């Protein structure tokens with residue numbers, strides 16, 4: 001059954017605007033931790049040239065994603081696949097883009113490590129890792145609401161929490177990815193991006 005979550009309903013259009021800026025018209029995308037499937041359906045419908053494969057480990061989420069995919073009738077929205085980032089190595093064909101929204105703060109740090117390392121392995125040369133969610137910048141929260149959110153996450157599970165962008169960038173660099181850009185998003189969220197490239201390294205994220 002299709003699930004309808006308020007957060008992706010609010011943020012899917014602002015995220016789409018940034019994805020249109022970043023993705024090639026025929027991008028092959030692997031979405032990690034796709035949740036309800038609302039993002040996948042919205043993005044695949046908006047850009048028929050993108051080929052979108054959503055994944056998640058949760059059976060109920062996979063059922064919802066499959067329902068969105070089937071009801072949409074979209075050829076470019078593929079059947080979802082079960083993928084737990086911690087079950088490595090991922091058996092997935094190379095893609096142009098790995099997109100993941102709102103997972104790394106609601107999962108143990110090992111999930112961020114696995115996501116970045118495996119994405120770096122399967123991205124084609126020039127491919128992008130794109131993450132969406134809240135981040136601490138320059139060692140500080142970007143708002144009081146993010147600080148409160150961080151505390152509530154940690155009270156639910158001490159291994160969860162809003163991550164430092166610089167720490168995630170260090171992971172990405174260690175995996176051979178190059179910093180691209182940060183896009184400030186509504187509600188104190190960020191889109192942050194890295195590219196797999198053999199070229200010159202970028203400067204990394206800055207708080208400003």
Ligand SMILES: C[S@@+](CC[C@H](N)C(=O)[O-])C[C@H]1O[C@@H](n2cnc3c(N)ncnc32)[C@H](O)[C@@H]1O
Pocket residue numbers: 005007008032033034035036039056057058061083084085086100101102103106107111
């Ligand atoms: C807060 S939801 C975000 C869903 C969706 N991306 C969104 O922004 O609406 C977190 C998602 O992370 C997924 N998740 C949790 N642990 C995971 C893991 N080890 N590997 C992959 N996904 C995981 C959950 O099943 C859930 O769908």
